[in-house]
Amino acid sequence: xxxxxxxxxxxxxxxxxxxxxxxxxxxxxxxxxxxxxxxxxxxxxxxxxxxxxxxxxxxxxxxxxxxxxxxxxxxxxxxxxxxxxxxxxxxxxxxxxxxxxxxxxxxxxxxxxxxxxxxxxxxxxxxxxxxxxxxxxxxxxxxxxxxxxxxxxxxxxxxxxxxxxxxxxxxxxxxxxxxxxxxxxxxxxxxxxxxxxxxxxxxxxxxxxxxxxxxxxxxxxxxxxxxxxxxxxxxxxxxxxxxxxxxxxxxxxxxxxxxxxxxxxxxxxxxxxxxxxxxxxxxxxxxxxxxxxxxxxxxxxxxxxxxxxxxxxxxxxxxxxxxxxxxxxxxxxxxxxxxxxxxxxxxxxxxxxxxxxxxxxxxxxxxxxxxxxxxxxxxxxxxxxxxxxxxxxxxxxxxxxxxxxxxxxxxxxxxxxxxxxxxxxxxxxxxxxxxxxxxxxxxxxxxxxxxxxxxxxxxxxxxxxxxxxxxxxxxxxxxxxxxxxxxxxxxxxxxxxxx
Amino acid sequence: xxxxxxxxxxxxxxxxxxxxxxxxxxxxxxxxxxxxxxxxxxxxxxxxxxxxxxxxxxxxxxxxxxxxxxxxxxxxxxxxxxxxxxxxxxxxxxxxxxxxxxxxxxxxxxxxxxxxxxxxxxxxxxxxxxxxxxxxxxxxxxxxxxxxxxxxxxxxxxxxxxxxxxxxxxxxxxxxxxxxxxxxxxxxxxxxxxxxxxxxxxxxxxxxxxxxxxxxxxxxxxxxxxxxxxxxxxxxxxxxxxxxxxxxxxxxxxxxxxxxxxxxxxxxxxxxxxxxxxxxxxxxxxxxxxxxxxxxxxxxxxxxxxxxxxxxxxxxxxxxxxxxxxxxxxxxxxxxxxxxxxxxxxxxxxxxxxxxxxxxxxxxxxxxxxxxxxxxxxxxxxxxxxxxxxxxxxxxxxxxxxxxxxxxxxxxxxxxxxxxxxxxxxxxxxxxxxxxxxxxxxxxxxxxxxxxxxxxxxxxxxxxxxxxxxxxxxxxxxxxxxxxxxxxxxxxxxxxxxx
Numbered sequence: 002x003x004x005x006x007x008x009x010x011x012x013x014x015x016x017x018x019x020x021x022x023x024x025x026x027x028x029x030x031x032x033x034x035x036x037x038x039x040x041x042x043x044x045x046x047x048x049x050x051x052x053x054x055x056x057x058x059x060x061x062x063x064x065x066x067x068x069x070x071x072x073x074x075x076x077x078x079x080x081x082x083x084x085x086x087x088x089x090x091x092x093x094x095x096x097x098x099x100x101x102x103x104x105x106x107x108x109x110x111x112x113x114x115x116x117x118x119x120x121x122x123x124x125x126x127x128x129x130x131x132x133x134x135x136x137x138x139x140x141x142x143x144x145x146x147x148x149x150x151x152x153x154x155x156x157x158x159x160x161x162x163x164x165x166x167x168x169x170x171x172x173x174x175x176x177x178x179x180x181x182x183x184x185x186x187x188x189x190x191x192x193x194x195x196x197x198x199x200x201x202x203x204x205x206x207x208x209x210x211x212x213x214x215x216x217x218x219x220x221x222x223x224x225x226x227x228x229x230x231x232x233x234x235x236x237x238x239x240x241x242x243x244x245x246x247x248x249x250x251x252x253x254x255x256x257x258x259x260x261x262x263x264x265x266x267x268x269x270x271x272x273x274x275x276x277x278x279x280x281x282x283x284x285x286x287x288x289x290x291x292x293x294x295x296x297x298x299x300x301x302x303x304x305x306x307x308x309x310x311x312x313x314x315x316x317x318x319x320x321x322x323x324x325x326x327x328x329x330x331x332x333x334x335x336x337x338x339x340x341x342x343x344x345x346x347x348x349x350x351x352x353x354x355x356x357x358x359x360x361x362x363x364x365x366x367x368x369x370x371x372x373x374x375x376x377x378x379x380x381x382x383x384x385x386x387x388x389x390x391x392x393x394x395x396x397x398x399x400x401x402x403x404x405x406x407x408x409x410x411x412x413x414x415x416x417x418x419x420x421x422x423x424x425x426x427x428x429x430x431x432x433x434x435x436x437x438x439x440x441x442x443x444x445x446x447x448x449x450x451x452x453x454x455x456x457x458x459x460x461x462x463x464x465x466x467x468x469x470x471x472x473x474x475x476x477x478x479x480x481x482x483x484x485x486x487x488x489x490x491x492x493x494x495x496x497x498x499x500x
Numbered sequence: 501x502x503x504x505x506x507x508x509x510x511x512x513x514x515x516x517x518x519x520x521x522x523x524x525x526x527x528x529x530x531x532x533x534x535x536x537x538x539x540x541x542x543x544x545x546x547x548x549x550x551x552x553x554x555x556x557x558x559x560x561x562x563x564x565x566x567x568x569x570x571x572x573x574x575x576x577x578x579x580x581x582x583x584x585x586x587x588x589x590x591x592x593x594x595x596x597x598x599x600x601x602x603x604x605x606x607x608x609x610x611x612x613x614x615x616x617x618x619x620x621x622x623x624x625x626x627x628x629x630x631x632x633x634x635x636x637x638x639x640x641x642x643x644x645x646x647x648x649x650x651x652x653x654x655x656x657x658x659x660x661x662x663x664x665x666x667x668x669x670x671x672x673x674x675x676x677x678x679x680x681x682x683x684x685x686x687x688x689x690x691x692x693x694x695x696x697x698x699x700x701x702x703x704x705x706x707x708x709x710x711x712x713x714x715x716x717x718x719x720x721x722x723x724x725x726x727x728x729x730x731x732x733x734x735x736x737x738x739x740x741x742x743x744x745x746x747x748x749x750x751x752x753x754x755x756x757x758x759x760x761x762x763x764x765x766x767x768x769x770x771x772x773x774x775x776x777x778x779x780x781x782x783x784x785x786x787x788x789x790x791x792x793x794x795x796x797x798x799x800x801x802x803x804x805x806x807x808x809x810x811x812x813x814x815x816x817x818x819x820x821x822x823x824x825x826x827x828x829x830x831x832x833x834x835x836x837x838x839x840x841x842x843x844x845x846x847x848x849x850x851x852x853x854x855x856x857x858x859x860x861x862x863x864x865x866x867x868x869x870x871x872x873x874x875x876x877x878x879x880x881x882x883x884x885x886x887x888x889x890x891x892x893x894x895x896x897x898x899x900x901x902x903x904x905x906x907x908x909x910x911x912x913x914x915x916x917x918x919x920x921x922x923x924x925x926x927x928x929x930x931x932x933x934x935x936x937x938x939x940x941x942x943x944x945x946x947x948x949x950x951x952x953x954x955x956x957x958x959x960x961x962x963x964x965x966x967x968x969x970x971x972x973x974x975x976x977x978x979x980x981x982x983x984x985x986x987x988x989x990x991x992x993x994x995x996x997x998x999x
Contacts (some may be wrong), residue, residue: 019547020539021520028523032531033743036725040740040780047516049552118579227673241539244532281539 004067005078008085009283011064015055016282020240022048026228027238028245033187046418053100056092065089077249077285080466087163093149095140104135107411114409121399123380130408134369137411143369154370157414161291162421164468167367170417172364173192173424176483177356182390184494185354188341189392191498199329199337200243204256208322212256213249213263217317220301222247222267226274233339235262237269237298242281245273256323257338261302267302269294271453275461293460295422296429303352303423304430304489305452307338310444338492343391345400353490354391356423361386362405362416370413425473427486429460432477502857503566504577507584508782510563514554515781519739521547526745530729545603552599555591564588576784579965583783586662593646602635606909613908620898622879629907630875633868636910640869653869659851660790661920663967666866669916672923673862674981676855681889683993684853687840688891690997698828698836703755707821711755712748712762715814719800720952721746721766723774734761736768736797741780744772756824756837760801767800770952774960789968790914792959794921795928802851802922803929803988804951806837808975809943819975838996842890845900852989853890855922859905860885861915869912924972926985928959931976 002010022045055061069082095103110129110338117126136346137157144156155166214229234249239245247266251259272294288294305311312331320327341351347358367384368374374382383402388394395401407415433455434440443451459476473481494500501509521544528540554560568581594602609628616625636656643655654665675895713728731747738744746765750758755962771793779785787793811830840850846857864881867873873881883899887893894900906914932954933939942950958975972980993999 013542014546014549017539017543018550021524023546024524024527024543026522028527032727034723034725037739037743039742040516041743043512043781044516044520044739047513048520049519050513113733130651136595159815224533226533228531228533240543243538244536244540246533282542312753427921469562 003071004064005071008061008068008081011055011058012284013062013087013282015052015061016286018048018052018055019334022052023060023238023240029241030232030234030236031248053092054415056089056230061416062089062093072320077466081284086218087303088284090147091144091149091160094144096143099136099139099143103140106132106136107409110409110411111406114403115179121397121403123398123403126403126409127376130379133378133411134413137413138370138372140411141181141413154367154414157370158417159414161412161415162419162469163290164470165290165292165417165421168169170363170421173481173483174360174420176418176487177420178360178390180483180487181353181360182392182489184490185341185343185357185391187500188353188494188498189343191500193498195336195340195497196333197337197340199326199333200255200257201341202254202256202323202325203250204253204259204323206251206253206259209251209256209259210249212319212322213260215318216260217247217263218266219447220264220267220271220305220449222271223274227270229263235266236274237266237271239273242274242276242278245270249474261306263313264306265298265302268298271301272297272461275453275457277462277464277466280464280466285465287465289465289467289472290421291418292421292425293469293472295419297422297456297460299422300430300456301425304426305444305449307352307493308441308444309335312442313445314447336497339497341494341498343393345387345393345395346404352423353494357390357421358488359416359420361390363420366413366416421469421481424481424483424486425469425488428473428477428479428481430489431485432459454485502570503563504570507560507563507567507580510554510557510560511584511783511853512781514560515785517547517551517554521551522737522739526739529731529733529735530747548838549602551826555588556898561588561592565766577966580783583964587783589646589649590659592644593643593648595642598635598638598642602639602910605631605635606662609908609910610905613902613905617898617902620896620902624901625902625908626875627877632908632972633875633912636912636964637869637871639910640912653866653913657916658913660911660914660917661968662789664789664916664920665970666792667919669862672980672982673859673916673919676919677859677889678991679890679982680852680856680859683989683999684840684842684856684890686999687852687993687997688842690999692997693833694839694996695832696839696943698825698832699754699756701753701755701822701824703750703752703758703822705750705752705758708750708755708758709748711821712759713819715759715815716746716762716766718805719763719766719770719948721770722773726769728762730943734765736765738769741773741775741777744769750942753840760805763805764797766799766800770955771796771960773953774952774956776961776963776965779963779965784964784966786880786963788964788966788971790917791920791924792968792971794918796921796955796959798925799929799955803925804833804943804948806851806992807940807943808834809940813946814943818930835996838992840993840997844886844892845896845903851922852993855919856889858890858915858919862919865912865915890900920968920980923980923982923985924968924987927972927976927980928955929988930984931958 025041025048027046033041039277065082065085068078072079072082106129110133113129114126117123131468138153141156144150145153150156150159152167158165158167196264210229217229218224226243227245227247230246230248231250233250235247235249237245237247247263247264247270249259249262272288276286276288312334316329316334317332331366339352341353343354344350347355350358361383364386365374365379368382380398381404384394387401433452436455437443437451460472463472467475470480523541524544524547532540563582564581571578571581605628609632612626612628616622620941637652640655642650643649649655649658649665651666657664657666666679709728716728717723725742726744726746729745730749732749734746734748736744736746746762746769748758748761749764771787775785775787808830811833815828815830815833838851840852841852843849846854849857860882863885864873864878867881879897879901885892886900932951935954936942936950939951959971962971966974969979
């Protein structure tokens, strides 16, 4: 074998172990019987160890460096080497004993967090959260030492959004803070109360699933390369381009959660289904960042799924399944999907307030990483940040600092990718609208193929050969900006709230 | 860590990799979308390689021998060492290049076999079957060289039925040949035609599933540690004692296939659920042999499921779901479950003729292993053996030598375990009847716990600490014999056919 073949053979093995672990995790969330947890935990832990051992095997690093000598002027191979090096560097940067302590502590923290949230008891969570955050700081320091990034927070961000930096995100997030807080106040002051009754009613799960499946198929999600199952928290997982699965959950009396959940996950899944098959199981054969990933889910959920054009097509099909909606107009449906209400829980937040939840976490995470806040002061910092940004103050830590799983898992730097996704989605959708002849008309007639095709060409097919920044620049002709998103939001709130 | 702890830690890792592979296989047969095959095949192949590498790692062999020094008079640890050595010896006996050629050839043979069976074209299958059988002979020779067994066929048998030998099986199989062929002829000569209409009708799949689930739960299959799904071929798979899953398939117009399939797989699964939890993921924490495994499935399917006592309990519940059966008596149901008809296809054979299908394969396999038959002569040998044993001669190779998957997979020596299971089931059931006060009465009232408890105590809890022979001897007070099975069969045919 040539050095390049050796590299790809080793990478394919690593990818296969990751794929196996993903199957086990999917099964755990969707099919596993109650008593399966013990053996599943052990199997996942062993696979994680094997995955890590293979990634940090010196023979892999050697294969990468040998293959690097053959790059010449082959840009694809150069990207493969760059991404292989990046992944291996992150994996090898963390000393084995810290990696094991992180895994053990996170696992313990997760169980304690679940109970503490149920009990709304921050004191119970505080000690182990302190341990997790201390280890996360050690991890960040090790990553900085290894040259992954120049600053600790950037080193953590880089795990989810390769190459992103606090310095780059801060102005985008400042825009959002400056624009969204006043917007939300304006909405409140408008006195308008949106009629949400078009979204309410009696929606049997089987009918919701049938409708959601029809919609996902129409968008372009390929059920021959995927499937839809029920889980507590909706997610997408891919085991290769031919097997990308989505999950959902439904509410019996409000169809929005189920339908937009399916459209969101289908967006994620179409990205994975559209990754370059010829590079499957290679370093560049994967999503380039979580921000780009989230842009795909948000675009289909928000830019498409909440649009008048979409409902022009979808409403008659909706009424076929749910005849009680026969008197609802597209305008009424549109309004019911664009309410703006400050709330405590991020995952239930509307399109306008959502990013302020992220701005809050971004602020707090930077203070955590820099050591400017003590763990015991986090509940108060959380509450005052919400008061400041959203004008509401959680009474209970269950509605505040304990609501998210991320910090218990040591995932500092993950939250910003949600907002990046929202911003990128709006900017990509604008560019697609410029590139596609009469995109609104096409969506109104249920012809989603041109939009998916544009995303395939401009985003999906690049895999990780381009960075998130490069994809945004190439696809939209300019760097990422908050302007398209804010413009989208101003247009909807103007129409819905008359402001 | 002590040497013993090291051994168990290594074994737990190996077991976890095997468990992960089993989850992937289950998913492949029950949930995987059509286009998932490529990445799944790769993931399974990588896991198989890791499993093999870990089993043949010299450090494991060293850990076993170090732990062996600590055995003293601890019989459990002695059994652990014995079974660890046995497993490692088999894995290391096959040279790596032969193991890889076997895997590659079997994978190719499987695809060719599927097409050849569909086309009823033995010529298409003959070359690759020749390769598989040649490699299997090389494997057997390597196993004999490694001291696994004294004779090639025994070395192959040992993979499925540890310690079993051709010399031990031959007289049991001769009994069956001598008794069953005349019995079947007597049935044919009796001129009696059994009324199978009680088993026929209109049985919607959902109702069959609900009834089968109720029955499996009543028998003692724990759905908190398992689940039931649909697959093309029913099977049981365990990922640990807390997660043992079964599958089934149904026929819309004959409930027997679905119900007895579920009872059969539930029998397998209750064995796995009853394995000693304290020895999970250790060498003795698994089923001791496929013969014992099959005895558990057959006992619940045939000794229980086809009995008048079972139907005394089950028939009213059956009629609740399927009111068209309201006029059917227990006797009529019993007769419909004990028809005897020579047929070509093993998996569709009745209780009486089934073992002759196995006797035929046992005869042919021994001739294959000894080199007494050429691959091209197998179709004719098959046909003449069926003529001899069952009095029927397949016209098509699809109904003959091409019907089973086993030889394409190099699984020579697997078939005898089916018959061993039938014989052991009958002998265990007799012993359980002696040990349990009024077992027929208990079954008639749906109280299956005493029987399951007896099997837990006498079979399941031993895991692999006892061999199949030891389990039979201890549980029944005598070595395995064909007599209980033949007695059971004579009793049913006497009642159904008046002979």
